[in-house]
Amino acid sequence: MSFLFTVSPDFTPDHLPGWYIFNSWLQKKTNLAIHLEIYNDFKGQREAILSDSVDLIYANPFDATMLVREKGFQPLVKAFGEADEVMIVTSVKNSVEEVVQLEKGIKIAFTEDPSVFMIGSILIEPSDLNETDINPFLLDTYVLVAKSLIKGEADVGFFLAEAFDSLSPLIKKKLKILVRSQIDVIHHSLMIGPELLNKKTVILKELVEMDGNEKGQGVLNSLGFTGWHEINENEMEFMIDLMDTLVT
Numbered sequence: 001m002s003f004l005f006t007v008s009p010d011f012t013p014d015h016l017p018g019w020y021i022f023n024s025w026l027q028k029k030t031n032l033a034i035h036l037e038i039y040n041d042f043k044g045q046r047e048a049i050l051s052d053s054v055d056l057i058y059a060n061p062f063d064a065t066m067l068v069r070e071k072g073f074q075p076l077v078k079a080f081g082e083a084d085e086v087m088i089v090t091s092v093k094n095s096v097e098e099v100v101q102l103e104k105g106i107k108i109a110f111t112e113d114p115s116v117f118m119i120g121s122i123l124i125e126p127s128d129l130n131e132t133d134i135n136p137f138l139l140d141t142y143v144l145v146a147k148s149l150i151k152g153e154a155d156v157g158f159f160l161a162e163a164f165d166s167l168s169p170l171i172k173k174k175l176k177i178l179v180r181s182q183i184d185v186i187h188h189s190l191m192i193g194p195e196l197l198n199k200k201t202v203i204l205k206e207l208v209e210m211d212g213n214e215k216g217q218g219v220l221n222s223l224g225f226t227g228w229h230e231i232n233e234n235e236m237e238f239m240i241d242l243m244d245t246l247v248t
Contacts, residue, residue, distance in 0.1 A: 001033065002033040002034070002035055003032060003033065003034050003035070003055040003056060003195065003196055004034075004035050004037055004048070004053055004054050004055050004056070005023055005026075005034050005035065005036050005037070005054075005055065005056040005057070006036070006037050006038065006039060006045060006048065006054055006056075006057050006058075007019050007036075007038060007057070007058040008042075008045070008057070008058055008059055008060040008063070008188060009038075009039055009040065009041055009042055009045060009113075010060055010111065010113040010116070010160055010163070011058075012162060012163055012166045012224070013141075014166065015222070015223055015224055016038070017222065018219070018222030018223040018224070019036060019038070019058075019223065020036055021219050021222045022219050022222070022223060023035075023036040025215070025216070025219045026203070026206070029206040030199065030202055030203055030206060032196075032199065034055075034056065041112060041140075042112050042113070042114065043112075046063070049063070049066070049067070049071060052071070052193075054193060055192070055193040055195050055196045056190070056191070056192055056193065056196060057073070057190070057191050057193070058188055058189070058190050058191075059073075059188060059189055059190075059191050060084070060113065060114070060115050060188055061084055061115050061186045061187060061188065061189070061239060061243055062113075062114040062115035062118065062243065063114075064189060064191075064236065064239060064240050064243065065240045065243060065244065067191055068191075068236060068237075068240060069240070071193065071194075072193065072194040073191045073192060073193050073194075074191065074192055074197065074200065074233070075189050075190075075191055075192075075231035075232075075233065075235070075236040076189070076190045076191060076192050076200070076203065076204055076207060076228075076230070076231065077189070077190045077204070077207050077208065077228035077229060077230055077231060078187045078188065078189050078190070078228070078229055078231050079187075079188070079223075079225040079226075079227070079228060079229070080225065080226045080227045080228070080229055081226065082162075082187055082188065082225070083183065083184050083185070083186060083187050084115060084116075084119075084160065084161075084162075084183075084186045084187050084188060085160075085161040085180055085181045085182065085183065085184075086116050086119040086120050086123060086158060086159065086160060086161060086180070086181045087158075087159045087160075087161050087164050087177050087178075087179070087180045087181075088120060088123050088124060088156055088157075088158065088159075088177070088178040088179045088180075089146075089149065089156065089157045089158075089159055089164060089175050089176065089177055089178065090149060090155060090156045090157070090175070090176060090178055091149045091150055091152065091174060091175060091176070092173075092174055092175060092176050093152070094155065094156075094176075096155075096156075096178065097178070098178060098179075099123065099124055099126050099127050099178050099179050100126045100127055101127070102124060102127040102129060102155075102156065103127075103129075104129060104133040104134075105133065105134075105135065106129070106133075106134055106135065106155040106156060107134075107135040107136075107137050107153070107154045107155050107156075108120075108124075108134050108135065108136055108137060108154065108155065108156050108157070108158065109137040109139055109144075109145040109148045109149065109153070109154035109156070109157040109158070110136065110137070110138065110139070110145065110157065110158040111138070111139060111140065111141060111142060111145060111158075112138060113160060115186070115243070116158050116159070116160050117158060118246060119158075119181055119183070119186075119246070120158030122246060123179050123181060124156075137153070137154045142159055142160065142163040142164065142167070143167065143171075145157040145158070145159065146159075146164075146167055146171050146175060147171075149174075149175060150171070150174045150175070156178065161180060161181075162224075164177075183242075185238065185239060185242065186239060186242065186243070187239070189231055189236065189239075190207070190228070204230065207228045207230075208228055208229075208230055210227065210228055211226060211227035211228070
């Protein structure tokens with residue numbers, strides 16, 4: 001039997017080869033037939049989840065509620081030191097220096113990453129802007145968000161901090177950060193679905209011990225990680241509850 005593994009579409013493109021390397025490593029370690037499927041967007045991935053096609057997923061925090069409470073997924077691990085922080089960014093040419101200076105009618109560039117948009121919307125609340133005061137500008141990638149700011153096509157952009165940090169020095173030189181979130185407890189999670197739960201102990205053991213040998217460290221490096229930390233169910237429920245609170 002083959003199992004399907006997928007990764008939240010908001011990962012940085014330079015880590016795409018790393019996920020294929022990780023998938024090959026996981027297959028060898030567990031003797032399971034695991035197929036990595038990379039979806040181009042969140043819509044395609046959610047359709048696969050809703051049709052019960054996904055068995056293993058590196059999920060963004062926004063989808064955690066649905067995966068756990070509606071689809072019976074359980075958490076496995078999160079990457080050491082990784083948190084889903086969000087930045088509000090503008091062009092260095094923009095006179096705005098603080099979020100409170102943002103005015104009605106601004107054009108906000110963002111990707112379809114739902115957790116980033118949600119946290120970004122919270123971060124601009126000091127400006128007293130509501131949904132009717134902004135012009136949303138949806139783009140496919142964070143690189144395009146950055147370019148839209150540099151070209152003056154958008155006033156501010158919402159970035160996953162990791163994605164902003166991975167931009168080239170040339171691009172970042174033309175941008176400035178207005179604010180960065182410091183939530184800490186919101187993060188992506190590697191999660192396992194109902195069809196694979198009988199292999200949870202085996203998979204979890206391999207993951208938490210992954211940084212203990214040279215081969216495993218090499219695979220982790222290809223993902224930009226240093227190791228995995230086990231997530232218990234209480235920790236996952238806390239994050240889900242927090243996300244629910246932020247949404248409402």
